[in-house]
Amino acid sequence: MHYEAIVIGGNFAGLSAAMQLARARRSILLIDAGRPRNRFAEASHGFLGQDGVAPAAIMLEGKRQLSAYPTVSFAEGEAIAAEKTGGEFNVALADGRQFSADRLLLATGVRDTLPDIPGLAERWGRSALHCPYCHGYEVRDRALGVLGSHPFSIHAALLIPDWGPATYFSQGLVEPDQEQLAQLAARQVRVESSPIVEFLGTAPDLEAVRLQDGRVLPLSAIFVAPKVSMATPLAEQLGCEFDDAPLGPVIRLDERKETTVKGVYAAGDATNPMHNATLASASGVLAGVHCHQSLALGMAH
The missing domain is CATH 3.50.50.60 (FAD/NAD(P)-binding domain)
Structure with a gap:
């Protein structure tokens, strides 16, 4: 035809x-x-x-x-x-x-293609999100994170405080320089260099993340750029x-x-x-x- x-x-x-x-x-x-x-x-x-x-x-x-x-x-x-x-x-x-x-x-x-971290894939589109403009309002006022995966991750982290308290997880991949650290501090973004090794809670919800150094941090949603x-x-x-x-x-x-x-x-x-x-x-x-x-x-x- x-x-x-x-x-x-x-x-x-x-x-x-x-x-x-x-x-x-x-x-x-x-x-x-x-x-x-x-x-x-x-x-x-x-x-x-x-x-x-x-x-x-x-x-x-x-x-x-x-x-x-x-x-x-x-x-x-x-x-x-x-x-x-x-x-x-x-x-x-x-x-x-x-x-x-x-x-x-x-x-x-x-x-x-998402980062290969246990517990991430089953939360994709629900509590692991790609865009704060698309989904940030729905997770407002909760503990929010940004996963460092590309050069613009830090820019994304600077935006997230408009939706809720934010933590930037560098994953040891995208570390902020001194100027960026100052910008993150001014926006009250916490910086974690110890990589996330597991997402915790009953999927698709997110309750916390486990870090490589053994700490467990409460977290309700994370923004990820695959x-x-x-x-x-x-x-x-x-x-x-x-x-x-x-x-x-x-x-x-x-x-x-x-x-x-x-x-x-x-x-x-x-x-x-x-x-x-x-x-x-x-x-x-x-x-x-x-x-x-x-x-x-x-x-x-």
Whole structure:
């Protein structure tokens, strides 16, 4: 089956991109594997009009709204291969189905790799959190921590006191210099150099952490910036180029949200080092609009 555009990824970015193309009356296929990055979170926060709503509910409603447009088709399944042949793109799913399109829009997201500390993974998205703007208000006024894992960890620790009493755990990886120590002290952030070796309590809740030196410190939530990688190999298969970001690669885009491969657009967490529901949705809107314009104006690809 051939479409004008295929959108791969049914989370906030992909749904927002598909909506623009649907409203432009283009024949599109939305492919979704059903494993969104935000599946571990109970609610989406800071997303205007959706604050406190479960991500799965937002996506379900988005798909319901998209299904009202007659030019939209859906395919549940994992896209495992994509290639450009001549003037069109071919996409293969794990179950053997194959589709083609004039344009391809990747909203495939990223995969998180957490530090290997016992008790962390089972708390991810609940009491181990990636973003204070997304989840800080819900853990306000409790004992909060920041796990040192990358150069911007100290910057994150300086922000956390606006939500609650904060401790920065350097893990022996990202030690603050004298200037940073003064900044942390001014913000009343406690600094712990002894690494966390275990998260304690009944998961997904967090009650305390055990340090390498044997001490146990009470803690209710910790902010962690995981390393990220592409959730699928599709961009690499297509020959898209990447840029390095602090936590992992991002797909290189121009101002039109087009990748370095003509006719391939991209949006969402795979394209932006800052990960947030609103930003993902906004990038999807822009990618969808520019993808449509390339179809309408017959831009070479």
